[in-house]
Amino acid sequence: GIQLMGSGGGSVQAGGSLTLSCTASGASVEDTIIGWYRQAPGHECELVSTISPDGSTYYLASVKGRFTIVRDNGKNSVNLQLNSLRPDDTGVYYCAEGGVEAIEAYVREGRDPTSCQDSDFWGQGTQVTVSS
Numbered sequence: 001g002i003q004l005m006g007s008g009g010g011s012v013q014a015g016g017s018l019t020l021s022c023t024a025s026g027a028s029v030e031d032t033i034i035g036w037y038r039q040a041p042g043h044e045c046e047l048v049s050t051i052s053p054d055g056s057t058y059y060l061a062s063v064k065g066r067f068t069i070v071r072d073n074g075k076n077s078v079n080l081q082l083n084s085l086r087p088d089d090t091g092v093y094y095c096a097e098g099g100v101e102a103i104e105a106y107v108r109e110g111r112d113p114t115s116c117q118d119s120d121f122w123g124q125g126t127q128v129t130v131s132s
Contacts, residue, residue, distance in 0.1 A: 002027035004034070004123030006095045011129040012085055020080040020126060022095030029071055034078040035099040036069065037116050038128075040091035045116035050099035051078055058099060063089070085130045092116065092125040 008020040022034060035050040049069040050058045057069050068081040078095065094116045096102070103113050106121060116122045 002029075002032065002097050004095045004097065006036075006093055006123055006126040008079075009093060009126030009128045011131065014086055014130055014132050016085050016130070018082045018085065018128060020082065020093055020095075020128070022078045022080070022123065024076045024078075028073075029076055029078050030073055033098050033102070034071070035096050035102070036078075036080045036093060037096060037122060038089075038091040038093045039116045039125075040088070043091070044114040045094075045122075047099055047103065048093070049080060082128070085128075087130045087132045090128060090130050092127050094122040094125040096122045 003025045005023050006020060008018060010018055012018060031053055033050050033052050036048045037045055038048050039045045046060065048060050048063055049067055051069045051071050059067060066084045070079050072079060106113050111118065116125065
């Protein structure tokens with residue numbers, strides 16, 4: 001199966017930008033849905049954005065217009081461009097194979113999706129800290 005690793009996080013001031021990268025191995029990002037998730041302190045894991053093999057995208061309402069998900073086929077990666085960052089964007093960002101339907105299947109297996117900690121589903125996370 002595909003293995004994913006997130007990178008590119010950092011600390012920025014409100015209004016700043018970051019680019020996160022989800023690098024894949026073992027399979028092509030072109031052939032599956034790749035999702036970016038995040039977990040803010042004291043909050044549950046939430047789906048931020050996805051990109052499908054046909055190029056269609058999904059964005060969480062609070063990030064629409066500020067974040068852009070792009071697939072880089074040459075590098076077998078999926079990048080998430082974060083612009084106009086706000087303090088409430090702070091959290092650990094993870095990438096995973098799949099979006100809403102994958103989470104639904106995860107729940108049907110009796111697993112708890114409220115934390116992005118399960119390494120069987122989410123890749124290594126990267127910290128994003130936005131200060132006001």
